[in-house]
Amino acid sequence: MPTITGGTTRPVKKSNNKKRVQKKQTPFGSSCMYKGAKKRKLIALDTNILMTDPLAMFHFNGKDPKDDDNDIFIPLKVLLELDRKKVPKKGGDEKQTRNARTAAKMLLYLTESVPMSQIKNGIPLIKPGEKIPNGRSRKHFKAKLFFEMPKENELEKFLDPDNSDHEILRSCLKKRKEDAVLPEGKSHDFLLVSFDNIMRIVGLLVGLRVETYLNETPSEESFRSKGVHYFPLELLRRQKTEDGEMPHPIPQQDGKREYVFKGKEFENVVMYEFLIFGRPLDSETRRQLEPETERQYIVLEKVNAQTVHVRELKDYQYQEKVFYVHAMNAEQNCLVNAILDYRTPLVIAEGGAGTGKTFITLACAYQQIKNGVHKIVQVSRDAVESGESIGFLPGSVESKIKNFLPGVLGGRDTLLRLLSKDIKEKKKFCANEKKVAEEDTLAVDIKTLPKSKRRQYRRDRVATKKAGQQVKGGGYVSDEIARLEALWVHLQGEGTSFESVSLLRGANISNIALIDEAQHTKTNQGKMLGSRVQEGGQLVLTGNVEQDDVGISFRDSGVAKLIDATRGTDLMNLITLRTVERGRLAARIAQYYGK
Structure with a gap:
């Protein structure tokens, strides 16, 4: 008799004496999970996880679409702690502060990627620019993100009366509740406008319509x-x-x-x-x-x-x-x-x-x-500075x-070394040219040359003398080399x-x-x-x-x-x-x- 932990199965014989392929059967139908089978998990993330890895919500699922997808749960207290940790403090860990801001931006991106009515059903865990695997749609994407969504009367226990952002949220909820009982024609479509990422997320979780202020923000196209x-x-x-x-x-x-x-x-x-x-x-x-x-x-x-x-x-x-x-x-x-x-x-x-x-x-x-x-x-x-402060610099x-x-x-x-190398090569070239010209002058007697070549030989000698000028140190350096040397001194200074x-x-x-x-x-x-x-x-x-x-x-x-x-x-x-x-x-x- 089959059991939920595995059990036994028996082959079923047909009249044609062919054996049927054995299949495991359960009294609960095909949806029953056997012991050892993988189950979907709902993973709650603590604040310090997001402050260590701001993209941790994406790292609990395999790359292969066949892998089991795990859902992520973010408690409301985690969002409020990220809001408190995102402000840099003197002597604090700048890396964790930066990660808190990055995590807040990513959570806001995910929250705004779906309609407000779909947030409670789970937000698909899709990175910005990531392609949806074949056979899936955004709506039915397996791995999802869930937030703790308190009701208005439950929000008070999470809000800090000494926090100005929390007081703004409390005032908005109060005003929206008062406006809801007004007769038609006098009520408003309430809207919260804020640059604060966490305030916008929490506002969406409690049912507020939130937007950012686009007039001071560069256009999305730019x-x-x-x-x-x-x-x-x-x-x-x-x-x-x-x-x-x-x-x-x-x-x-x-x-x-x-x-x-x-x-x-x-x-x-x-x-x-x-x-x-x-x-x-x-x-x-x-x-x-x-x-x-x-x-x-x-x-x-x-x-x-x-x-x-x-x-x-x-x-x-x-x-x-x-x-x-x-x-x-x-x-x-x-x-x-x-x-x-x-x-x-x-x-x-x-x-x-x-x-x-x-x-x-x-x-x-x-x-x-x-x-x-x-x-x-x-x-x-x-x-x-990119890390800890190094203090006063004399x-x-x-x-x-x-x-x-x-x-x-x-x-x-590096660039000045390349310039110096170019100067050395030009000096070496000019020195070799001078040496060759002097050897040619000593080796050739103009009287031994045909008359048709004597004029060209004189022109070549004049051109060789004009190619450079004698400078201190005995070097034969062209005007170009002198200009490059002056450039090296100028750039170095x-x-x-x-x-x-x-x-x-x-x-x-x-x-x-x-x-x-x-x-x-x-x-x-x-x-x-x-x-x-x-x-x-x-x-x-x-x-x-x-x-x-x-x-x-x-x-x-x-x-x-x-x-x-x-x-x-x-x-x-x-x-x-x-x-x-x-x-x-x-x-x-x-x-x-x-x-």
């Missing part, structure tokens, strides 16, 4: 913009005519051509954004497949909703160099073109650690100085700010100026200014930096929007406001670097933490 759009090569081939040529070519003096592209794929493209046509990224290495086949363009004009006027970019990846180095990928090539060729007043380079944003922008700045476009580069960043303002710019200092040393962001107020940016870790800039600092740029000056901002050390989200930072104010004009280029070039280990770590 916030999502990466500045670079990727398309398959097939789309570029479709732009060609029957004879294989691109439509409407407009040749320019520098050899680059301009074209007019049409298609619904260009609807979200605006002026001065970049188009990259190429193969997709490799799923394992996250690097571009066949980068030599890529084609890159800048949008000069948005003709209409589906038509753009574009121009070819100069190739700094394989042909030209920027201060002795090549661009490592297509995004870096777009960045170099924006700074060197188009001299855009505001250039924003965004990307993760190791994408080369600081190094390549410094190389562009030094190339501008070498070309005579600018005299100096002003390097600055906010004095924000010395001048420049020596203090240098402690926060190891990436810039390392990049400067006053050519690279280190300043604090706070001291730029009232100054004019007439050369090129590089602001590192710009995601930490506040709204007023972004306004101050943008209003400092003179005509002909350039402001280059670099940063990583995923890194938040001061409690300012990218949406609320000064950089986001600058993007929103200048997007779609010829005053700003935004380039998002996605490929890690520092090394294989750095790329592997970035891929792991970017899951």
